[in-house]
Amino acid sequence: MFYSQAGARPRTWEASPSEHKKWVEVFKACDEDNKGYLSREDFKVAVVMLFGYKPSKIEADSVMSSVDPNTSGIQLKEFLDIVRKKKEAQLYCSEVRHIFTAFDRHYRGYLTLEDFKKAFKQVAPKLSERIILEVFRTLKTRKAAEK
The missing domain is CATH 1.10.238.10 (EF-hand)
Structure with missing residues (x-):
């Protein structure tokens, strides 16, 4: 996680x-x-x-x-x-489920890159987009490896 x-x-x-x-x-x-x-x-x-x-x-x-x-x-x-x-x-x-649900605005059970960016803009507005993209890609890669 x-x-x-x-x-x-x-x-x-x-x-x-x-x-x-x-x-x-x-x-x-x-x-x-x-x-x-x-x-x-x-x-x-x-x-x-x-x-x-x-x-x-x-x-x-x-x-x-x-x-x-x-x-x-x-x-x-x-x-x-x-x-x-x-x-x-x-x-x-x-708590993690609650936070995830708050950002899963379309009730899909997953976050798209756009959802992820919006979430980070709300909770960490000064975080660079490069870092957000890096985190998203890392999580996506890790999730794919788990399958």
Whole structure:
């Protein structure tokens, strides 16, 4: 995505106290037998409860491989960090989609060079057209290579 190439980072986001409390409650509800950690299956249930989807095998594998090998599952602190990062990524993607939609005036699902130029003129009017063209071509080339 463009932001990673430009070196920008999504803004950090902090959960409200009520949201943090909800995450802790979900952890406790999914921690069968009050063992102090979430197993792989417990984690999947927690994600469904918080985000409304069942994580893929790849996502579950990734999370479980990141867990301290000296523990039997995901501790509360790790769970809260995972949930915060997922929420932050979700909000960032939503923000990017919102910005894109604002510039996709013809509702095509893509931006033409003219759309791109108009967008940059609105948000960065002093940016040279040469740079705008270079960014557009780079993104277009990268997109074609992904296909």
